[in-house]
Structure formats: structure tokens, C-alpha cells
Amino acid sequence: MSDCLHCDIHELLDSxxxxxxxxxxxIAAKVTEVLADxxxxxxxxxxxxxxxxxxxxxGSFVLEKKEEADPTNPRRSRH
Numbered sequence: 001m002s003d004c005l006h007c008d009i010h011e012l013l014d015s016x017x018x019x020x021x022x023x024x025x026x027i028a029a030k031v032t033e034v035l036a037d038x039x040x041x042x043x044x045x046x047x048x049x050x051x052x053x054x055x056x057x058x059g060s061f062v063l064e065k066k067e068e069a070d071p072t073n074p075r076r077s078r079h
Contacts, residue, residue, distance in 0.1 A: 035054055038054075039054070
């Protein structure tokens with residue numbers, strides 16, 4: 001494990017995502033289940049806000065990574 005949780009998660013998922021027969025819906029469901037577990041560790045009062053934050057981050061990251069994938073975009077992230 002490294003000091004970067006993001007990198008560690010990617011490393012764990014790479015073997016599953018790299019398979020020819022990878023079931024993306026199933027992999028996404030498992031990742032979503034982990035997010036549900038994280039939400040449930042918060043107090044009941046914080047759970048709705050945490051869920052909203054997760055969904056906002058998801059939307060933001062999808063848009064950001066979509067832009068990064070565009071080879072004509074000069075602002076590509078390296079992380």
C-alpha cells in the first residue's frame with residue numbers, strides 16, 4: 001500500500017478492469033457498495049450530506065476526467 005488511497009484503489013481494480021470479459025456494471029456495483037459502507041459509518045445526521053458530497057464529487061470527477069481525456073485540452077492532469 002502507498003500513501004495515496006486513490007492510487008491504491010486503482011491498483012486493486014486494475015486487475016479486474018483489465019480483463020477482456022470485465023463486467024463494468026458489476027465492478028461499479030461493488031465500488032458503490034463500499035461507498036454505502038462509508039456513508040453508514042457517518043452519524044445519521046451526516047449521512048445525507050456525505051451522500052450528496054459523494055454524488056457531487058462523482059459528477060465533477062467524470063467531467064474533469066472527460067476533459068483530461070481530450071487530447072486537444074491543454075489542461076491535462078497527471079494524477
